[in-house]
Amino acid sequence: MKYMTINLDDIKxxxxxxxxxxxxxxxxxxxxxxxxxxxxxxxxxxxxxYEVGMSNLGIKIVAESFLRRGYGADxxxxxxxxxxxxxxxxxxxxxxxSLKKPLKEFDMIGFSVQFELCYTNILYMLDLAxxxxxxxxxxxxxxxxxxxxxxxxxxxxxxxDFVDLVFIGDxxxxxxxxxxxxxxxxxxxxxxxxRAAEIDGVYxxxxxxxxxxxxxxxxxxxxxxxxxxxxxxxxxxxxxxxxQPVPNCESVFDRSIIEVMRGCYRGCRFCQAGFxxxxxxxxxxxxxxxxxxxxxxxxxxxxxxxxxxSTGDYPRLRELIGxxxxxxxxxxTLALPSLRVDSFDSDxxxxxxxxxxxxxxxxGSQRLRDVINKDIxxxxxxxxxxxxxxxxxxxxxxxxxxxxxxxxxxxxxAIRRIVDLIKSAYGRKPRAKSLRVSVSVSTFIxxxxxxxxxxxxxxxxxxxxxxxxxxxxxxxxxxxxxWSDYFTSRLEGVFARGDRKLSRxxxxxxxLGCRFDGWNRELKKEAWAQAFEDCGVNPDIYTRERGxxxxxxxxxxxxGMKKSFFARERHRAYEGRVTGSCRxxxxxxxxxxxxxxxxxxx
Amino acid sequence: xxxxxxTKTDGAEYISHLDLLxxxxxxxxxxxxxxxxxxxxxxxxxxxxxxxxGTGIKSLAEYATLDTPxxxxxxxxxxxxxxxxxxxxxxGYVKDNQNYANSIVKCTYRARGIPPFDxxxxxxxxxxxxxxxxxxxxxxxxxxYAVERQGDELQFTLGCGEDNLRPDxxxxxxxxxxxxxxxxxxxxxxxxxxxxxx
Numbered sequence: 001m002k003y004m005t006i007n008l009d010d011i012k013x014x015x016x017x018x019x020x021x022x023x024x025x026x027x028x029x030x031x032x033x034x035x036x037x038x039x040x041x042x043x044x045x046x047x048x049x050y051e052v053g054m055s056n057l058g059i060k061i062v063a064e065s066f067l068r069r070g071y072g073a074d075x076x077x078x079x080x081x082x083x084x085x086x087x088x089x090x091x092x093x094x095x096x097x098s099l100k101k102p103l104k105e106f107d108m109i110g111f112s113v114q115f116e117l118c119y120t121n122i123l124y125m126l127d128l129a130x131x132x133x134x135x136x137x138x139x140x141x142x143x144x145x146x147x148x149x150x151x152x153x154x155x156x157x158x159x160x161d162f163v164d165l166v167f168i169g170d171x172x173x174x175x176x177x178x179x180x181x182x183x184x185x186x187x188x189x190x191x192x193x194x195r196a197a198e199i200d201g202v203y204x205x206x207x208x209x210x211x212x213x214x215x216x217x218x219x220x221x222x223x224x225x226x227x228x229x230x231x232x233x234x235x236x237x238x239x240x241x242x243x244q245p246v247p248n249c250e251s252v253f254d255r256s257i258i259e260v261m262r263g264c265y266r267g268c269r270f271c272q273a274g275f276x277x278x279x280x281x282x283x284x285x286x287x288x289x290x291x292x293x294x295x296x297x298x299x300x301x302x303x304x305x306x307x308x309x310s311t312g313d314y315p316r317l318r319e320l321i322g323x324x325x326x327x328x329x330x331x332x333t334l335a336l337p338s339l340r341v342d343s344f345d346s347d348x349x350x351x352x353x354x355x356x357x358x359x360x361x362x363x364g365s366q367r368l369r370d371v372i373n374k375d376i377x378x379x380x381x382x383x384x385x386x387x388x389x390x391x392x393x394x395x396x397x398x399x400x401x402x403x404x405x406x407x408x409x410x411x412x413x414a415i416r417r418i419v420d421l422i423k424s425a426y427g428r429k430p431r432a433k434s435l436r437v438s439v440s441v442s443t444f445i446x447x448x449x450x451x452x453x454x455x456x457x458x459x460x461x462x463x464x465x466x467x468x469x470x471x472x473x474x475x476x477x478x479x480x481x482x483w484s485d486y487f488t489s490r491l492e493g494v495f496a497r498g499d500r501k502l503s504r505x506x507x508x509x510x511x512l513g514c515r516f517d518g519w520n521r522e523l524k525k526e527a528w529a530q531a532f533e534d535c536g537v538n539p540d541i542y543t544r545e546r547g548x549x550x551x552x553x554x555x556x557x558x559x560g561m562k563k564s565f566f567a568r569e570r571h572r573a574y575e576g577r578v579t580g581s582c583r584x585x586x587x588x589x590x591x592x593x594x595x596x597x598x599x600x601x602x
Numbered sequence: 603x604x605x606x607x608x609t610k611t612d613g614a615e616y617i618s619h620l621d622l623l624x625x626x627x628x629x630x631x632x633x634x635x636x637x638x639x640x641x642x643x644x645x646x647x648x649x650x651x652x653x654x655x656g657t658g659i660k661s662l663a664e665y666a667t668l669d670t671p672x673x674x675x676x677x678x679x680x681x682x683x684x685x686x687x688x689x690x691x692x693x694g695y696v697k698d699n700q701n702y703a704n705s706i707v708k709c710t711y712r713a714r715g716i717p718p719f720d721x722x723x724x725x726x727x728x729x730x731x732x733x734x735x736x737x738x739x740x741x742x743x744x745x746x747y748a749v750e751r752q753g754d755e756l757q758f759t760l761g762c763g764e765d766n767l768r769p770d771x772x773x774x775x776x777x778x779x780x781x782x783x784x785x786x787x788x789x790x791x792x793x794x795x796x797x798x799x800x
Contacts, residue, residue: 008613009786015616016658016770022621027613029625029632029685246628246685249621300628300683 004102006095014086022248023050024083026097029246030298032063034072034099040179041072043096043106043144047113047121048518050077054245055253057307058150059112062171064241069176074099075245076109078121081515081522084128094128103129107182108145110167110175113152116495117488117518119159122148123510126162133162133507135206145188149175153203154229154276155448155554158495160205161503164188167201168557169229169276170262172239174201201230208556210500216541218499221556229559231594235262235281242294246301255303255335256295258288260320264309265582265597267589268362269373269573270401272447273309275561279595280582285316289323296332304328305335312339313581315602356395356436357388363404364414370576371406373451373569381418386425394433396422402466402483403444403458405573409469415439416473423478438480441470443489447496448554449561451569456545457493460486487525491517494542499553502542504535562590604668604676605700606693610661611788614687619654625685626651626666632683635676638669652702652792656768661789662691663709665702702794703763708747710759710791711769719780721749732775735768742767742775762792 008015008025015021034041044063046053053059059075066073074096079087087094093102103109103125111122123133126146132138135146148159149167156166167174178196185192197204208223232238240259247254263280264273283291292304304324308314324334361381363369369376385396400415419437426435443463446455458466463486474481495502509531516522532539546552548567555563565588572579579587582597592598610617617625627647630637637647648669655661677690684690724730730743745761756776760767773784 012658012785020618021616021657022618025613025616027686029628029683031686246625248617248685250624254624297632300631302631 004105006092006100006102008100011087011090011092014083014090014092018082018086019080020050020249021083023077024079024097025248026100028097028248029300030243031098031245032067032074034067034074035070038070038072039183040066040108041074041099041101041106042066042175042179043074043076043101043103043109045076045103045109045111045122045125047078047111047118047125048516049080051247051249051251053077053112054247054251055257056112056114057257057259058171060241060244061239062110062112062149062175065172065176065239066179068239069180071176071179072099074101074106076103076125078118078125078516079128084124084515088128093130094125104131104144106144108147108165108179110147110149113148113150113159115518116152116158116492119495119506120510120514120517122159122162123506124515127510133510134503135161135164138164145178145182147175147178151273151276152496154272154557154559155496155498156203156205157210157500157553158498158502158506160500162506163205164193165196166203166205166227167230168203168227169201169559170232170238171230172232174199174230178202197225197227200228203227203557210553216501218551218553220551223556227557229276229557231279231560231591232281233594235259236283236287240291242291243298244295246299253305254301255305256292256299256301257305257307258291258295259283259308260288260306260311260314261308265313266310266375267373267569267579267582267587269371269451269569270362270404270444270447272450275449275589276559277309278561278589279591280313280597282314282596285320285323288320289327292324293327296328302331303333303335305337307337310339311336313583356397357385357393358397358399359384360399361418362399362401363407363411364400364416364418365411367576368404368407368411368414370578371573372404373573373579375578375580378418378421382421382425385422386428389426389429389431389435394426394431395436395438397438397440398422400439400441401444402441402470403463405444405452405455407466409466412466412469413473415441415470416476419474419476419479435478436480437478438482439470439474440482441467442484443486445489445493445496448552449559449566451566451573453497453552453566454546454548454570457490457543459543460490463489485520485523487528488518488520488523490539490543491528494539497542497546497553499542501537505531505537508534560591560594565589603696603698604670604672604693605696606666606668606676606680606690608664608666608680608684609689609691610655610664610687612687614685615655615660616657618657619651622688623649623651625688629680629684629688630668630670633679635668635672635679636670638671648699650699650701650703652706653763653766655789656770659711659769659787659789663789663792665700665706665792665794667696667700667702669699700794700796702792705794705796706762706792707795708759708793709762709769709789710748710757710793711787711789712752712755712757713769713773713784713787714755715783715785716756716773716776717780717782718751719776721751725749730775732771734771742772746772757790759793 044059063073076096145164147165211220213219261282263277362374446452512527586598639645650667652665677693680690729741745767747759749758
């Protein structure tokens with residue numbers, strides 16, 4: 001068997017002159033250990049830096065699912081530009097972290113696609129690995145299968161021409177099922193692809209043709225297969241890596257992470273994650289306690305983060321915290337990163353360092369919060385803030401969006417009212433420090449598989465005008481305002497609702513030097529503008545309002561939720577009607593048969 | 603308190619000083635070796651390391667002192683839980699912080715790849731001025747204590763701490779004058795002023 005590996009001493013000259021070389025050396029404590037001569041080797045690739053990827057729990061779950069079946073698995077992260085350019089110049093292929101094996105020599109490379117602005121980094125990593133970018137250019141060659149998975153793959157079409165396989169939905173089993181099939185079929189044969197396309201959670205772009213009408217709109221999807229989102233039924237018994245690598249250099253979230261629940265009951269109409277991870281599935285207090293103890297013992301971390309989209313909605317949170325406190329070694333702190341204001345309880349926040357607390361009202365006025373189904377009231381925001389102040393917090397971070405459907409300048413000015421009320425709540429009692437409020441306003445981006453998937457994304461002029469309104473009304477002492485860059489939001493919006501025609505733009509943008517587009521200092525706006533122009537693609541086509549009778553680029557995927565449900569929710573939004581949490585009443589999204597909440601389970 | 607000597611090899615040489623401190627702390631936590639904390643407002647575990655080693659330079663002679671009530675087979679336990687390349691090679695109980703950041707005054711290194719040259723001539727020079735990594739001109743001659751050849755390896759002792767000289771800078775100077783290219787620079791010994799634990 002060919003088995004070339006990279007020796008670190010051979011690239012010493014490169015490692016010695018780049019920033020944070022420990023990103024590229026492997027050898028992490030608790031690092032991944034593959035069996036020798038495994039029948040299949042999987043490289044879990046992450047198109048962002050080591051310290052971002054190492055904080056991601058999903059990729060560790062997927063890698064573990066391969067190891068449990070006796071396959072080899074390893075990680076690879078996007079090297080920063082200094083290292084990437086240096087290995088390319090030196091002719092050293094991109095290699096995996098632990099095995100130090102060139103990516104080209106794996107059987108499958110799976111990219112975890114967390115957000116749209118990392119698409120060029122997928123091309124960057126393939127290029128560094130010496131693998132042709134387009135599927136068509138790999139035909140007949142001895143290249144690994146190129147796959148993508150993760151939240152963005154609910155609309156994989158902008159990447160469809162680059163990849164062999166798309167994993168949609170939960171990654172616990174479909175990915176490794178494909179490996180078993182590959183071994184059985186003796187490689188990437190036609191039979192392999194046809195049988196893979198029948199697995200829940202797998203989409204094979206080569207087996208689908210997209211037809212467009214004269215105006216360039218999609219008129220049909222031609223395929224024998226309907227890709228279905230993979231949904232695991234039993235989260236409690238699902239694959240979970242109870243030891244995890246401890247990164248060599250400080251990562252973004254340098255702590256142990258347990259996943260309390262998957263999915264969210266709330267159904268905020270702008271939030272893609274709130275829909276594509278449905279139905280809500282929970283882990284038991286017992287399992288979570290066991291996983292947390294195992295992680296703390298095997299990593300040496302002193303913090304456990306209780307992750308989910310809304311941890312405050314976990315019905316046994318108090319019981320869980322009690323169990324963790326009783327079982328974990330003393331000195332281990334708990335972090336609850338996703339508490340909603342209406343579930344904020346000062347008991348829960350006691351453990352965290354009392355520096356700054358983040359609330360996400362998302363919209364300033366009650367009217368607009370009703371439109372987006374963000375089911376919280378001003379009183380709830382204020383009482384959460386007050387109880388936080390009473391236990392010692394002196395800084396609040398508030399997240400809002402601008403450019404939401406039906407939004408007016410009055411809705412934006414209502415943000416000022418919330419800030420004023422929070423300030424007066426703080427001033428009601430004598431406090432040691434002065435209050436700091438930071439208001440962070442991002443631009444609303446319509447996403448597939450949400451009730452707002454048809455909405456028009458606000459234009460640059462509109463966003464600029466809205467930002468001006470905010471700047472004028474939030475010029476207050478002790479308040480800092482920040483907002484997101486419009487260009488970035490627009491690019492994200494274009495690719496989020498894009499189709500196959502965008503693959504040429506991506507390829508062109510990468511050729512013009514675009515990579516790490518999510519990093520402000522790396523984003524090359526002129527190059528992107530040129531890429532769209534060179535390919536004759538008008539990005540406005542993708543940010544326009546879509547007709548409800550139109551075929552959307554992602555309509556061929558069966559996520560289990562009905563398009564009519566999203567349309568119904570959209571119309572309720574326009575009527576300002578709140579739908580509320582799935583726990584209060586089932587809104588009939590289409591997943592009732594497999595939804596514990598719909599069956600009345602708690 | 604426990605003082606120990608440890609390695610930084612097998613890839614661990616690329617771990618930065620701050621991250622190294624985190625790794626040692628986590629190794630101790632995994633091993634179940636308790637660490638006493640400072641008593642200030644920002645409490646931190648009382649682990650004291652010697653001066654930072656340049657990233658990419660291997661070492662067999664790093665030192666640390668640890669404030670701990672632990673009594674037991676420290677070295678074995680540490681090594682069972684430490685990352686690759688960070689291995690305790692010797693340890694002992696000490697009365698107080700050995701303050702290796704100050705007490706280590708010289709370090710001996712080995713490197714390959716530098717062709718034979720007239721060592722006597724180099725050491726007879728009164729000053730050797732080079733440009734350091736920050737672009738400043740420095741006279742490194744007072745910081746060179748010994749240079750000798752051992753087979754195809756060059757062994758040299760340079761100042762550490764206040765009159766520190768990075769071994770890679772020294773080697774870069776050598777090959778700018780004598781050609782060749784230094785490979786495998788490794789610290790093999792740290793020479794300290796006090797000697798409670800060696």
